[in-house]
Amino acid sequence: MVIGIRYSIPNVVGRGVTIIKASTRIFQRNFSSEKTYVFQQKISDHIKIELDQIPIIRPPKKLKESKKLGGKSQVQAELEQRPEKVPVRPKKSRARKKATDQTSDITNSNSNIVEPYIDETQYEGEVYSDIGGKTSQNSLTDFYQGIKDITDHYANKGPDYVVLMQVGSFYELYFDQATKFSSMLGLTLTKKKLRTQDVAFSGFPDYRLDKYLQTIFSSGLKAVICDQKHDSVKNIIERPVDRLVTPGTVIDDGLRDFHCNNFILSMTLPEDPFKKDFTSLKIGLCWADVALGRFFVLESTLNDLMANITRINPSEILINDSVDIDSLISGRWFPELGDLRKYYITTYSAPANKKKLPDFVDRFTDNKKLVNSILESWTVKEVSAASMLLHYLDECLPTYKFNFDLPKRSLPDTIMQIDPRAAQDLELTETIRGGFKIGALANIIDRTLTDPGSRLLSTWLLAPSTDVKDIAKRQSYISVFLKDEMFVEDTISILKRTSDINRTIRRVDNGRAELSEYLELANTIFLVDELRDMTVKSSNSTLRKLVLPLFNEFVEAKILLKLAKRINRTINPKTMISKPDNYKLDTDITRRNWSVQPTATPRLQQMRADYDNLLESYDTLSTELKAQCESYGYNAAVRLIRELRTGEFVVELKSSNKSLERMIKDAKFEYKEKTKTSVKIVNPEWKTLGNQMLKLEQAITLEEMVILEDLKSSLLRSNLELSKVSPVIETLDTSISFTSLARDKNLVCPIVDKSTHFEIEEGRHLVVEEGLKGNIALIENFTANPCFLDAGESWVITGPNMGGKSTFLRQNALIAILAQIGSFVPAKSARIGVIDKIFTRVGSSDNIYRHQSTFMVEMNETAIILRDSTRRSLAIVDELGRGTSTAEGIAVAFASLSHLIKRNNSKVLFATHYGSELEKLILNDPELTGKVKFYHTSLSKIRAGNLPIDEKIVFNHHLTEGVSYHSHALEVAELAGFPNDALNVAKDSFKKLVK
Structure with a gap:
């Protein structure tokens, strides 16, 4: 049976109600007939606790749940027999020392504040239970039976549910759940001994919930969170299912x-x-x-x-x-x-x-x-x-x-379709090898400063626009911003200080927002208005004409600025620096920092003035007492506190001076408690002051709650208007990100129109170019290459391995994507007719899971391209047909290229080692003649005169018209460090085969 204090909410102001914030920890002791456990309970925001008189509970040394006294439990009967009033002076408890020792490892060792501790052995009060009374010999108590019912329910739904039960400040797994998942979560599996059976058990502190949820998700499982709640009507603890957490239903910021x-x-x-x-x-x-x-x-x-x-x-x-x-x-x-x-x-x-x-x-x-x-x-x-x-x-x-x-x-017709294979092959968001973000296109181009801006850029990257007007508008922002660096710098300075309003309003609605987030929301509204004012005052007429329409809906939502001003009038800005003081048991009673501005309402202003007067009285009494101590030859720190165990106001003097006792005796103070470094005394005047301050603080707290709840309601009623703020931030943020990229990477504005042309002069691969700059071992710059295609045309690229064929294919696809998300592109010039789909067939491997060979995977991917490609599509195909015999591979490659040109009428970039064979087949087909052009890269060795320098092989990545009749495989093998014996065998074999 769990014994504790019942927390109640009075209906009138001034009856001893206060608020304990989430950082306050209260410890409770779980009494059972066999063993004592201690757990830490984190009090949620705004729990109201009646503190007029905290009575003492002294449960029997050994509770017997099954024993009844007149139809009541032994504990309830004993409590009812006690008088309502209890002695003020508490008895020392060995149990408290034991509990403190047990909980020391989960308190904050870095904090200088001693966390309050409630020892139920020192309290009387209403008793609540989450275990129940009499149980049969073969049944579980209500507490464990309730847990078992929930775990059994989800076990029947499937094997992938992990039920996490909050017990105090821990999340725990029980029964088969503990046995099954403790090892996966890295938890110690133990047992709780009950009268009838042992219960498997494991758990972890609640503050580590995010870490364990990540482990659960990565294992393909779901988490069922049962948070602990106290039902004040039924006077029991309940643990209903609060949420079922999956990767898509995450509401916890840390996840x-x-x-x-x-x-x-x-x-x-x-x-x-x-x-x-x-x-x-x-x-x-x-x-x-x-x-x-x-x-x-x-x-x-x-x-x-x-x-x-x-x-x-x-x-x-x-x-x-x-x-x-x-x-x-x-x-x-x-x-x-x-x-x-x-x-x-x-x-x-x-x-x-x-x-x-x-x-x-x-x-x-x-x-x-x-x-x-x-x-x-x-x-x-x-x-x-x-x-x-x-x-x-x-x-x-x-x-x-x-x-x-x-x-x-x-609307799918307004976006470029990029299938999973193309997104992977082009490494848009993560690399193929390792799945890293560094090395992907998104990592290179994302220079956004805000979360909304980064989300918008990510959306655009995977869904480039096919709307020519939309693309042109995005380009216009970049062009204007490149010519007005001062405006860009000022905008960057403002954007850095904005917050994510969409996220904040949902947190407000669910009671999860801190007061500092309200102030950040108001500040963001003012910052957006500052951006609008800065745009209005700009001397650049082109910029004003382009950017001001972004603010139209923001300006029409006139309530936004009023709302922001109200937030600032209501909430104390000091909450941005430090959280308001919380009333803590057994600590200084004075409070000098509040959540709400004193001028929020006339009633609050009067109460705060009265409280300030009491603070002056407190300071006066403290000064007098310090002077009195000094007259006895020592200095002492003085503070008024309310004792945890008795609720009584006492004065604490911090000093180890032995003359302290003489001063207390002469002043006729009453001793309360004495330690080596401090003494607690009782004084009627101080006690009266403490009661006055406490009751007034509670009244102020309730008034603040009413004010804040009204402010919250106003925010939620303005949700539609608040949604007009984020589009301004995200559009400016992405545009400035593109501007920075264009300036630093020497990008140009492409012409994007409704033609079918694809004309790139001196195109470059942004990611590879960045990698070359970051590799000090390489003394070479990226080799730019052109690409000129129209519907129903193809470039066939041949050359040695590592010659840059695949890079060339990918770079043109990336240029098309960059152009249609509205960015400038890495080229000397570019004209791109809107592309509706991009297809890739670049490299394959066996898919053992689906019982598919490398060649089967190739054929599946190629079939999709042949089926879905259109005259506006761009298809890049790399080394098709290599997974089978040479003759059949050539046949498949030629058939695919022919189909894409004749039937699909698509633009095709085709890299192959079957250059000479395909050239013969294409020259024999009149429909393909003139529509297919051959280009190749080459390989050479660096020489000084007639002497080779370290036999160094150099790849010439510049495309030259014609077919490469050699793939230079043996040279590449030599470069890779192929053993000489094996290399010689390869050379001899090659000579025999080509005869």
Whole structure:
């Protein structure tokens, strides 16, 4: 049975109510008939505790849960027999010393403040229990039975649920959960001995929750969080399921990176899709970022599904449980879906009492009529996907207040399609080897200063625009900013001080925001207004005409500046530096720092003035007492405290001077407690002052709570207006990021139009170029190369391995992507007709999981390109046909190139070692003559006169028209350090084969 103090909330001001912030720790002792445990309980924000009179509880030395006295437990009967008033002086408790020793390892050793400690052996009060009374010999107590019921429930749902039960300041696993997952989490498995059985048990401190959740996610599991709650009506502790945490439902700041979106995606497939004709199959998609309030829907074709999933880049994918997931991701039905294996997948079945989509209208911030009109415009597939996602979020986050922005339908026709293979081959967000961010394109081009700006840039990179006007507008910002460095520098200075408003408003709605975040929100509003004012005053008319429209919706939301001013009038700015003083038991009673400005309301202003008068009285008494101590020849630190165990106000004198006793005796003070370094005394005048200060502080605290709650309501009512702030920040941030990139990397503004031209003069690969600059061992610059293509044309690139063929292919695809996200590009000049899709077939390996050889993987990828490529598409194909015999490989390569040019009419960059063979086949095909051009790189050795210098091989990466008839494999093998014996055998074999 757990014994503790019941925390209650009085209905009137001034009845001893105070607030203990989250940093305050209260310790409780768990009494059982067999063993004593100590645990630490973290008090959540704004718990109200009645402190007028904290009585003493003295439980019996050995509690017997099953023993009854007149229908009541032994503890309850003993408590009822005691008088209401208790002695002021507490008895020393050996149990307290033991408990303090046990908890010393989890208190903050770096803090100079002694954390308050509640020892229930020294208190009387109402008793609450989370174990229960009488139990049968073969049953568990209510506490353990409740835990078992929850763990059994989720065990029946699947093997991938980890139930974390909060007990005090620890999260614990019990029964089979502890046995199964303790090793994976790196926890010590132990047992709790009960009368009837041993219970497997392991746990960790609550402040390390984020660390263990990451481990759970990385193992493909889900976490069920059961937080401890005290029901003041029933007077019991309950541990209901607070949230089910998966990668897509994360609301804890420590578990996600706000530089990028954290989308959870739902998609609804037919109950038995494997019997459907996939060529016409439509799939509903819905995705949302819970912590940022973003919500989207889309109806996708099966052919475009993986490209859409790639650009969304979800942390979790939700699929209806009627689908056989193993068959789906095997790729046997539709090969592209094999890439789903890279994602965290959850299967879900909506509840029997399923809601209709309009029932979720309150989940969105806009007016109901507008939201309903949008929902009615969705297709059946989109509605199905949205309904599944919203039901799932309701189940996972039952206590979380969703606050989604106006739902939007994504328009696939306005974005470039980049499938998973292309995103991987081009290393847009992470490298192929190792999955590192350093070395990826995103790492090179992202110079944003804010989280909203970084998220927007990440979105653009995976979904480049195909809207020529939109691209031109983004380019215009860069062009103007390059000519006005002063404006850019001032804007950068302002952007650095802004906060993530979308994130803050969701934290406010769920009671998770600190008061400092309110001030940061107000400050961001003022900073955006400062940006607008700076733009208005700019002497650059072109800049004013371009940038001012960004602020139109911000200006129309006139309530924003009023709201920001109200926040500053209400909240004490000192909270940005240090948190307000908290009333702590057994510490200094005085409070000199508050959450709310004294002028927030007339009532608060009067109470604060009265409290200041009491502080003056306190300072006067302290001065007099110090003077009295000095008259006896020593200095002493003086403070008024309220004792933890008795609730009594006492004066603490810090001094080890022996003459202290004589002064106390002469002054006729009453001794309370004495240690080697301090003494506590009782004085009526000080006691009266302490009671007055405490009651007034409690009244002020309640008044502050009313003020802050009203401010919170005003913020939430202005949610729609607040959503107008972030677009200004993110647009300016990404534009300035592109400006900085263009200036430092010598980029040019490309012409992006509706033609089918692809004309690049002296193009470069940004990432490789950056790598060469950072490698002091290489004394070479990047070799720029041109590329001129139109619809139905191809360049076939030949040359030695390591000659730069693959780099050339990738660099042109990256130039196209950079151009269509609105950035300048690494080239001397560029003209690009809008590209609708980019395909890559670059390198392959066996897929053992799907029982596919290297050649089969090649064929699957090539089939997708041949099926989906259009006259506006760019396909880059590297060494197709190498996974089979030479003759068959040549045949496949030629057939693929011919199909892409004749049937798809696409732009194709084709690298191969079958140059001479393909040249013969192409020259014999009149339809291909003139549409295919051959270029090659070469290899040479550095020489001084007739003498070789260390036999050094140099690759000439400059493209020259014609075919390379040698791949120089033996030279590359020599360069790689091939053993001489093996190299000689290779040379002899080659001579025999070419005869």
